[in-house]
Amino acid sequence: MSPAHNSTRHDRDAVARAALALLDEVGLADLSMRRIAGRLDVQPSALYWHFASKQALLAELADRITAGIPHGDASVLVTARGIRDALFACRDGAELVLSTYALRLGSSSAQNAVHDALVADGADAPEQRAAAIMHFILGHATLVQQRMHADSYGAVLPGDESPTADDVTAGLDRVFDLGVTALTGTVRSSSVPLRDRA
Amino acid sequence: MSPAHNSTRHDRDAVARAALALLDEVGLADLSMRRIAGRLDVQPSALYWHFASKQALLAELADRITAGIPHGDASVLVTARGIRDALFACRDGAELVLSTYALRLGSSSAQNAVHDALVADGADAPEQRAAAIMHFILGHATLVQQRMHADSYGAVLPGDESPTADDVTAGLDRVFDLGVTALTGTVRSSSVPLRDRA
DNA sequence: ACCTGAACACCGTTCAAGT
DNA sequence: ACCTGAACACCGTTCAAGT
Numbered sequence: 052m053s054p055a056h057n058s059t060r061h062d063r064d065a066v067a068r069a070a071l072a073l074l075d076e077v078g079l080a081d082l083s084m085r086r087i088a089g090r091l092d093v094q095p096s097a098l099y100w101h102f103a104s105k106q107a108l109l110a111e112l113a114d115r116i117t118a119g120i121p122h123g124d125a126s127v128l129v130t131a132r133g134i135r136d137a138l139f140a141c142r143d144g145a146e147l148v149l150s151t152y153a154l155r156l157g158s159s160s161a162q163n164a165v166h167d168a169l170v171a172d173g174a175d176a177p178e179q180r181a182a183a184i185m186h187f188i189l190g191h192a193t194l195v196q197q198r199m200h201a202d203s204y205g206a207v208l209p210g211d212e213s214p215t216a217d218d219v220t221a222g223l224d225r226v227f228d229l230g231v232t233a234l235t236g237t238v239r240s241s242s243v244p245l246r247d248r249a
Numbered sequence: 250m251s252p253a254h255n256s257t258r259h260d261r262d263a264v265a266r267a268a269l270a271l272l273d274e275v276g277l278a279d280l281s282m283r284r285i286a287g288r289l290d291v292q293p294s295a296l297y298w299h300f301a302s303k304q305a306l307l308a309e310l311a312d313r314i315t316a317g318i319p320h321g322d323a324s325v326l327v328t329a330r331g332i333r334d335a336l337f338a339c340r341d342g343a344e345l346v347l348s349t350y351a352l353r354l355g356s357s358s359a360q361n362a363v364h365d366a367l368v369a370d371g372a373d374a375p376e377q378r379a380a381a382i383m384h385f386i387l388g389h390a391t392l393v394q395q396r397m398h399a400d401s402y403g404a405v406l407p408g409d410e411s412p413t414a415d416d417v418t419a420g421l422d423r424v425f426d427l428g429v430t431a432l433t434g435t436v437r438s439s440s441v442p443l444r445d446r447a
Numbered sequence: 448a449c450c451t452g453a454a455c456a457c458c459g460t461t462c463a464a465g466t
Numbered sequence: 467a468c469c470t471g472a473a474c475a476c477c478g479t480t481c482a483a484g485t
Contacts (some may be wrong), residue, residue, distance in 0.1 A: 059276055060448080060449055060450075061449080061450095062448095062449090073294060083476085083477065083478080083479080084478060084479085085476080085477070085478085093449095093450070093451090094400045094450070094451055094452075095477095095478080095479085096450080096451075096452080096453095096479080096480075096481085097449070097450050097451075099478095099479070099480080100448080100450070101449090104478080104479080105478065105479090117450055146348075149388070149391060149392070150344075150395070152395075153392050153395035153396040153399055154396070154399055156392060156396055176427065179420070179423055179424045179427050180427065182421075182424045182430075183385070183389070183424050183425075183427055183428035183431070186385055186387055186388040186389040186428065187381070187384055187385040187389075187428065187432075188384055188388070188423070189388045189391075189392065190347070190384040190386070190387045190388020190389065190391070191381075191384040191385075191388065193347060193387075193388070194350060194351050194354060194384055194387065195345070197348070197350075197351035198352070198354055200350040201351055209444070222377070223380075225375045225377055225378045226381050226384070227381075229374065229377050229378065229381055230381035230384065230385065230432060233378075233387075233432050233434055234403055234428060234431050235433065236431055257470080258467080258468055258469075259469095260467095260468090281457085281458065281459080282458080282459060282460085283457080283458070283459085291468095292468070292469070292470055292471075293458095293459080293460085294460080294461075294462085294469080294470075294471080294472095295468070295469050295470075297460070297461080298457095298467080298469070299468090302459080302460080303459065303460090331475055389480090
């Protein structure tokens with residue numbers, strides 16, 4: 052009777068992939084263990100063989116979202132944009148990573164990427180700047196993503212003249228670039244990095 | 250039989266105050282309508298006479314948390330610290346305000362306070378800087394508050410040498426000050442503000 | 448190795464009805 | 467004006483038992 056059911060068994064990766072797909076469809080607030088199980092044609096209790104708890108599953112999803120962050124020799128701004136875009140690539144990605152990030156405060160690979168880019172730029176206090184930039188990216192991306200979601204099916208507020216969605220997006224992009232640039236601290240041309248040092 | 254029950258009826262303010270007190274005791278994750286009702290010796294459905302939904306109640310709590318923010322002629326850094334401390338004053342205050350803040354992105358009184366302090370400092374692009382500073386404060390405070398909560402009853406990670414809680418707090422304070430100062434953009438002595446302008 | 452079935456202790460919300 | 471009582475449609479999690 053069930054039109055498209057899986058009779059195969061699942062592993063940890065299949066559960067995480069189903070959860071990630073469902074997250075994109077329904078959002079974090081409606082992502083329940085029972086819905087994920089339903090999508091896999093499995094009882095909710097089956098998920099607890101693969102993950103110790105919902106929190107553990109969400110942590111795995113956060114890891115997958117941040118796994119795509121490029122960690123090369125790009126500038127701080129480009130690195131920061133890469134992190135932001137990885138969060139934006141998944142519905143509620145920023146909120147999910149933010150809520151999972153606290154324990155890894157100093158040790159995340161995203162923060163390391165920012166840190167290395169800062170060092171390459173010759174910025175002072177790269178540890179604190181990397182932390183500050185990560186806090187800014189996560190706060191910014193969470194707020195922007197929430198707003199995007201609210202705007203998509205929210206009523207237009209009765210303000211005098213409401214800017215278009217593109218205006219808002221462009222303004223927020225400028226806020227992001229200004230924030231990252233200011234937090235980087237140095238505005239240094241990349242072609243003459245070490246000429247007059249020591 | 251019930252040892253300490255209220256037979257009086259309640260208004261909107263009493264519901265909000267009970268919810269805020271309970272938030273401090275149990276945290277945002279365990280703040281349910283049923284628990285709030287229990288604390289008021291009332292059926293859960295009674296709350297819906299005062300608030301249209303749980304989300305509306307949470308928005309009211311966020312408003313009360315941010316209502317205590319001083320809006321005077323302080324510097325940007327002092328204003329930012331005041332906002333952060335208002336969030337820290339209530340358990341999970343930062344997360345609650347962050348999750349409620351998206352719709353008010355440009356129009357919150359906290360952001361206005363930052364904006365006015367920036368203008369008084371003579372900073373350029375005060376609108377975008379105010380937005381960036383708010384995003385930073387909310388991201389930073391949410392992460393720090395989550396970490397505080399996790400540390401309070403979490404196991405110590407098996408790292409080589411773990412810094413003391415005071416070390417962590419001091420480091421995070423430096424990150425906050427560095428972040429706000431960098432985002433302010435101008436380091437200008439307040440006694441000679443306008444000497445060589447236009 | 449992976450899943451079922453049943454249960455436990457919860458949720459937010461609605462709505463007729465009471466006072 | 468404010469609340470009860472009952473119901474509806476959900477939750478996360480555990481655990482014995484199945485294959």
